[in-house]
Amino acid sequence: MIKNYIKTALRSLFKNRAFSFLNIAGLAIGVACASLIFLWVQDELSYNHNFEKHNSVYTIYENQTYEGKISTFHATPGPMAKVLKAEIPGIKTAARTTGGDGDELFALGDKIITEKGRFADPEIFSILKLPFVSGNATNPFQQLHSVVINETMAKKFFGDINPIGKTLKVNNEQEYTVTAVFKNLPKNSSFQFQWLAPMANIDHKQPWMNIWGANWTRTFIELEPSANLTSVNQKLQHFIADKTKKTNTTVCFLFAMNDWNLRDNFVDGRMSGGRIQYVNIFSFIAVIILLIACINFMNLSTARSEQRAKEVGVRKVVGAGKGKLIGQFISEAVIMAFIAVLVAIGLIYAAMPSFNNLVQKDLGVDIVAPAHLAYLIGIAVITGLLAGSYPAFYLSSFNPIAVLKNIKIKSASGTGLIRQSLVVMQFSVSIVLIIGTIIIYQQIQHIKSRQLGFNKSNLIYINLQGKQVDQFTTVYNDLKQTGVVADAALSDNPALQIGSNTDNYSWDGKDPVKNPLISWQNVSPQFLSTMDMKLLAGRDFYNEAALDSNNVIINEAFAKQMGKEGRIGGIIRDGSKKALAITGIVKDFLYNDMYASAAPLLLYCHPAGTSVLSIRFKNGTNLQDALIKTGAVIKADSPGYSFEYQFIDDDFNQLFKTETLTAMLAGVFASLAIFISCLGLFGLAAYTAERRIKEIGIRKVLGASVSGLAGLLSKDFLKLVGLSCIIAFPVAWFFINNWLQSYQYRVTINWWVFIISGVLAMAIALTTVSFQAIKAALMNPVRSLRSE
Template sequence: MIRNYLKIALRNLLKNKGFSFINVIGLSVGMASAILILLWIKHEIDYDQFHEKKDRIFEAWNKDTFSGELHCWNTTPKIFARTVERDFPEIEQATRVSWPRQYLFSIGEKRLTVQGNFVDSNFLNMFSFPLLKGDPDLVLKDMFNIVLTEKCAKNLFGNEEPMGKTIRINDKDNFTVTGILKDLPNNTRFKFDYILPWAYARKQGDDDESWGNNSTRNYVLLKPNASLASLEPKLRYIKRKYDKDEKTNEMFLYPISRWRLYSRFENGKEDGGLIDFVKMFAVIAAFILLIACINFMNLSTARSEKRAKEVGIRKVVGANKASLIGQFLGESILIAFLAGLVALLIVQLSLPAFGKLTDKILFIDYGNIYFWLLFIGFIIFTGVIAGSYPAFYLSAFKPVKVLKGTFLKSNRVVTPRKVLVVLQFTFAIILIICTTIVKEQIQHARNRDTGYDKENLVFHSLTGDLRKNFPLLKNELLASGVASAVVKTSSPITQGWSDSWGFEWEGKAVDDKTDFDRFCAEDDLGKTIGLQFVQGRDFNLKEFPTDSSGMILNESAVKAMGFKDPIGKIVKDGDKPYHVVGVIKDFILQSPFQPMKPMVIEGANGYFNIIHMKLNNRNATADNLKRAEAIFKKYNPQYPFEYKFVDEDYASKFKSEQRTGTLAALFSGLTIFISCLGLFGLAAYMAESRIKEIGVRKVLGASVTGITTLLSKDFVSLVVIAFVAASPVAWWFMHNWLQSYPYRVTIEWWIFAFAAILSILIALITVSYHAIRAATANPVKSLRTE
């Protein structure tokens, strides 16, 4: 029997090549889309889940109230790790990981800038980053040990044995390579090419014991039988215990399983995060696969008349309903199997581009038996879902009605096929609306006034001899005409590297914990960056030597401090008093989607890491950069000239939202494509079932336009119904999504009008082929079938 069913299935596939091709393509595109999304979801869920001790690893977090709201953040004091190891027996060990540091590595004549971290010596015992060479207990024991990743070691030493070799860092200290790490996986929060012992950070003065300096990340490993529930109440007030000035801060431990997906907090409580996008794309994957299955259903039932007599004869000769259902499900599983093979090919061809789009390294492990078991299960599941309705629909035909030719009822107002098409286009229209709103939100933020001039603005790290040679460098850049203005700052103008709620000023409330962005700059800040002063002036050490302790406030800071006349006011940063010399308009330092924070800009007494240059717009940019490189090399010969354009760095702030919008647009397009196949199938069914009616109408004088309109209006009405169903769902979803952006676009009526017109046009274009073909057919041929 199975052999007979297989023969019939193959004959049907080969006999109806066009029908089979559409079915296979529709299912394969849907299956490929679902597989790609599931690969991305798996990659996100697996973030940092490869560590052997993951169930016992936690990150230390702070919790405190600022401006009436409870905030949580994961930078903590450097002293935390050693303190909790000593104070709490439940903790087996703790380690610190610094912010990334970029250093110049020298091996003979070879010089490379490499990025890595300071870590405690127990880091590789806590986290499972495999060492290819070296002992994890010993590789970071000495202050001048260094561990490299495999890729970094190859870049530095080529094919030579790196173990035991010497690397000179920043032309200052020599380090011995004591370990080689396997290259880090793509799905970990840690990104480094080397790790150095924390002892060296201490030697450089980068360590401190201040409980008020939240400047690093601390991780703890609980003992195997330790209870987090019993530990957290004791750990909660540790900062208050050691910092007598701290009255409201709390600390807690956050598990590794939630770092990636759930680390967004709202008013002190976990409020989702990336998990929202994971869930959203999981729903998209399910719906795309469902839409592909719906296509199969529509195309199968559209050809029901040609299979009806086969069903009737089988029933007359004794076939029962269960055997017919099995036959049709078997056919759908066969088609799903063929579609699955095509889908795998599509996925394999698409993975590089999809990985680049999502900024992930995605792959399929074909050597894993579990993959093939899941894939076979996926094919069977898809085949059963796709074939379920046709199987039950076709097997339910009554032999008497079938053989008399009276079983079709195409004139019903509501049919399962129409419901399925409405469902398809409902989801497609939801995606069209959502994609449009995402694009509008991105453009809305792009159009926001940054508060400074990004054009021809370049920044470069203050490396090596640039610190001591900065005055000479600045003078030559200006004198040569390469730059029209140069300024030294604490961070790039696009990034906030420091903030504090510890500023003091006259009239400050005792419980005021307003958080300020902290920035530092020397002379010509306004001229170089293009800031807009509303009161006072820029720093000018030549005319006003006391500007070394000067301060510039933004308008939000003036408001937060309650100053009516801010110029000359004293603001203290710890034990350093600063006097206000100017007030600038707010500018975007960090996210263009968030409101601008209060900000203080400290003068020459601050700290500096970056040089900003306003390139001379009278010269070609390439010429400016070439001449600037020669000047930088003159005053900093050991370091490469590595610059970034501010406008490019600012544009990177939109990457996450752009990625979401692009993915939504991609899957929206695929959903529309698959839905159009469904409409195509329904149009074929309609034309086939009404062929005699069309013939009679033509004989009685109906025009081609009239018949085409008659056939098309049914499809337009289905799309209109889908639009009515989709609009409130899309509005609700995007309204909630936009709430996470304080600076956001409003949802305009034209977005819904655009989605409605676009979907109707797509539907008309899709069904026009069958509508026009039926309207232009020779009525003699259609009526001859009587």
């Protein structure tokens, strides 16, 4: 019997090739799209799951209150990790690392490469349980000058030679011995370091590195299996305040590894979303696309089934029972759904490289994985059962005598209304996605076109290593001699990334209760001119940095914070009560957060100890030529160091990485949702034209024009799309408005976006339906009426 069902189903598929193609294509595309999104979601949700202890690993965050607003930071004092285990029950292990994956220069003979990594305490290996492939996995930091590297770094320097025991020179200063090699960390890991070296090499370099009042290191801990998180947080809350013996507003808490990627956005000291918002959004989109595809499949299946009434009548006359007919129709739908799923699998594999390039991941699909297999089989079975149930029970109930006598069979009650409702639902969702895509794109462009307060074009920066800072004067003069460099300057950080510190700044008239968060940066005298910033009052730093050792330049926001003392000649005192004179006020420029207003900023003229060299090329310069000449200068004046640069433009675009990805994915999947909906609309238009073929023939005989007939067949569908617009507009406004609320600097939702989206949807629907309508209107009426 099953063999007969399969044979009949395949015969029906080949007999109605166009209909079968539309039905299978729509479901296959929907399943493939949803599957790709779910793979992305799965990757995001499994972030850091490569670490064996991901459920018990935390990092310490701090909430600090400034001007009544709570700000959240991940930097902690240097001495903190050493005393946590002894003083707070439940903490199994604690370790420090430097704040992020920093650049250090590694050299082996003539091979000089900058690699990203961290200095860390040896306890970090117990916490992370790195997958070592060779070397001392138990205690890799037995030596002070030891380094642990990943497989890629080992391959770069040593090829196929065993690197254990070999040495690499770091920053042209110290030889470090390779003691272990670990497997490359996956992309869906918060840690992306290529090397780790003992923290003991650097934690004594500055006096503030070992005091409780300075935050500079990341602190990671592992909790005991029996530990109570709430209890640990309560004891940790005022840990720093107790150590400093000062009344301050610093509150510490544990932030779980499982949340680092998904929920790392904090507003006023509380967790407020993050990438989890986008995971939820795209999970919803995946479900909606899958739903549209399934609706499409069911809609076309039920619409087409009514054309098989005579077949049912004949089968009943020759003895087919109702049960066999039900089994036949359901099996046909399920077989068609399985074919669609098989096609979808092919589409997934074909689209995977492009999708990975779009989302910048290395996703893979394992069809035989239980979860993936259950998902695909479930879609095929459920969709097939739902699509086949209507024709199975409805058609199997026909009176064979009535059918074979050509007596018109009435459609089941409400069938037309249900079919129309499904079309409205499909296009409503598609219109919402179109509107969302437009608004997201507008928001990104709105921020990108915002005045930064400096010129980011033709601007690069280099992370300096070792003693490169000492060569600045020579490098600067030689860069100017190239003819392609307009200016160059030193600073602690790139222009878009500036650190913050209260440093207990004070001035006359300051409210002693208030302790505002102040950003600061050490720079060389050329900083403002290199950044192309505008001085509003006063003067720039002198070319001789020593002349401005007691002077500072502040921005507008800081001047407003100071009130009447925020003027040229005003005095600011730092934590050591040293008096600093304001010599200039610079126009506000944006950094760190592109969506917020400019924060108070102070610039010191202290080039010694800085670590970033910014270089501005002259306008109209050929960038490739400029980079070649600049690289030659850097290598000549700093032998043994590499020339590795970064464009500020690229850093700026990286700040919108998530939003840009959202816009691209929303646009792609909105287009596919429209396409799937149009496949269904195309099939329904063909079905409608076929049902009204005699009516069209009569109207043509009576003088109806082709355009009139095309309009007659199209208007019903356009009404449905119009109703979709009415439903979609308020829904889209509600969701998009809520999404925009998370941005301080945001675009206004304009009415014309809805008009454009509606007109676009109407135009697409009209184009889809018109093809079938015109085809039916052009048909020879003699052929459609000859049976009468």
